[in-house]
Amino acid sequence: MPFKLPPATKPVLRAQLSSRPANGHTAFIPQVRKLVFEYSEKWPSSSRTRTYLNNHLEELARTNPHVEVVVQQKNHREPIVRGFYLNGRDKVISLKEFEVTQIQQKVQLLLDSSGAKIKPLKRRIIESSTESARGIWSGLHVPELYKI
Amino acid sequence: MQWQRSMFNLLKFRGVCQAAARALHTQPSSAASALALIRSQPNQYVIASLAGRKYLLAPRDLLTVPRLNDVRVGDVLALSEIHEFGSREFTLRGDPLIPQDAVKVAATVVEHTKGKMEVIVKKKRRKGYVKTIKHKQPYTRLRIGSIDVALPDQV
Numbered sequence: 001m002p003f004k005l006p007p008a009t010k011p012v013l014r015a016q017l018s019s020r021p022a023n024g025h026t027a028f029i030p031q032v033r034k035l036v037f038e039y040s041e042k043w044p045s046s047s048r049t050r051t052y053l054n055n056h057l058e059e060l061a062r063t064n065p066h067v068e069v070v071v072q073q074k075n076h077r078e079p080i081v082r083g084f085y086l087n088g089r090d091k092v093i094s095l096k097e098f099e100v101t102q103i104q105q106k107v108q109l110l111l112d113s114s115g116a117k118i119k120p121l122k123r124r125i126i127e128s129s130t131e132s133a134r135g136i137w138s139g140l141h142v143p144e145l146y147k148i
Numbered sequence: 149m150q151w152q153r154s155m156f157n158l159l160k161f162r163g164v165c166q167a168a169a170r171a172l173h174t175q176p177s178s179a180a181s182a183l184a185l186i187r188s189q190p191n192q193y194v195i196a197s198l199a200g201r202k203y204l205l206a207p208r209d210l211l212t213v214p215r216l217n218d219v220r221v222g223d224v225l226a227l228s229e230i231h232e233f234g235s236r237e238f239t240l241r242g243d244p245l246i247p248q249d250a251v252k253v254a255a256t257v258v259e260h261t262k263g264k265m266e267v268i269v270k271k272k273r274r275k276g277y278v279k280t281i282k283h284k285q286p287y288t289r290l291r292i293g294s295i296d297v298a299l300p301d302q303v
Contacts, residue, residue, distance in 0.1 A: 022208045024256035024291030028222050031259070112260035116288075119266040122222050123230050126203060127210040132189035133235055 031114040033085040034068040034101070040075050044093045045096045050078040052103045064111060079105060085115025180300040182240055183250060187297045189235035192293055194253055197229040207294045211255065215286035219257050225290070227253045233295070254293040262286050 023029055037053060038044040053071060061069045074080075079095040081103075091113060099129045139146030176182040186192060193206045199213045205227075219225065230253065232239055238247065262284040270279040280283045 020208065022291060024258045025293055028256050028258070028291075054223060058217050072201075114259040114261070116259075116261070118262065118264055120283055121212050121261070122263060122285070126205070127205060127212075128208070130191065130206045130208055132204060133189075133193040135236055 006034070010064050020091045022129075028068045028148045032067055032083055032111055033086055034070065035110060036070045036072060036082040036084070038074040038077065038080045038082070039095075040077055040079065041073055042075065043078075046079040048097075048099055049095050049103060052100050056100070056104065060107065067111065081110065083110035083113070083115075085113070089117070091115065095123045159241045171275065179240075179250075180298075182238070183233075183297050184300060186233060186235045186238050186240060189237065190251055192235045192295050192297075193205045194227070194233035194251065196227040196236075196253060198227065198255075198290075202231065202234065204251070205292045207292055209292045210258070211292060212287050213290065214288070216257075217287045219288065221257050221259055223257045224293075225255045226256065227255060233297075241258060250298050252296040254297075255290040258291050260286065260288050271298065 023031070037049070037057070039053065041048045057069065057071070061067070079098075081093050081095055083091045083093075085091070091110055093110065095103055095106065098106070119148075139148075150190075176185055183196040191203055191206070195202055195204050197203070198211070199216065201213070203211060205211065226248070228248060230242065230251055231244065232241050233246055233251045234240065241277045263286075264284070266285070268283060270281070271277065
């Protein structure tokens with residue numbers, strides 16, 4: 001077998017060239033990009049949605065300039081608000097028979113979210129991609145060797 | 149200069165043999181040099197308390213705490229209760245806190261979410277009492293920014 005020389009330059013492994021996501025570390029990019037309101041013109045389940053769209057939508061769009069706000073008329077359908085996020089997912093909330101204050105709460109929920117799937121967060125306190133600063137203890141690198 | 153003197157009294161040192169020998173030469177003479185020692189190492193961590201609980205934080209971490217209602221998505225918070233600031237071989241512990249001029253850590257609010265739906269069933273036997281409660285705990289997620297250490301000339 002011919003002897004293989006090691007490469008002259010250190011090979012660049014492509015995995016180490018990828019970046020670790022850290023939205024908010026230096027710059028924060030809001031994750032919600034579009035809100036679509038669908039309502040019916042005649043049906044009574046949409047009546048408060050229509051009131052909300054007439055009275056509160058403009059202010060919502062003005063206070064959230066990063067969000068694209070779209071209004072669609074969908075007759076013979078229940079009212080809906082759909083939020084689109086930068087990770088490609090969308091969240092749909094039905095506004096059937098909702099009062100104006102309830103609609104405001106649901107819209108705020110969509111604006112606050114990041115679009116990630118709902119997962120159990122009770123145990124997930126810190127999610128870190130950095131190695132620990134103090135390193136991992138080793139029984140061989142200690143003044144007296146650790147005996148099991 | 150008050151905080152420098154008080155911090156110097158509290159410098160805690162730990163490390164392996166080699167570091168011990170090395171550090172006997174480099175035992176810091178002032179708090180500012182202690183900070184510089186920690187700063188010179190590649191990675192640092194901070195133990196800070198937020199919402200009444202202590203967390204061990206490093207830059208770029210995503211911290212999940214129970215919902216903070218006074219805060220909006222995108223706001224930047226300065227951590228005001230920092231108990232410890234350390235690196236691989238050295239730690240600086242505050243009494244009980246490290247002054248904010250010395251070490252600054254910022255956290256950005258990334259989102260307000262809710263956890264998974266929990267179904268709690270309450271039942272009493274032989275009494276016909278069964279109650280089902282559906283609950284989603286609200287949380288706030290924060291991204292920890294870089295740790296800013298005061299330089300000796302800045303004090």
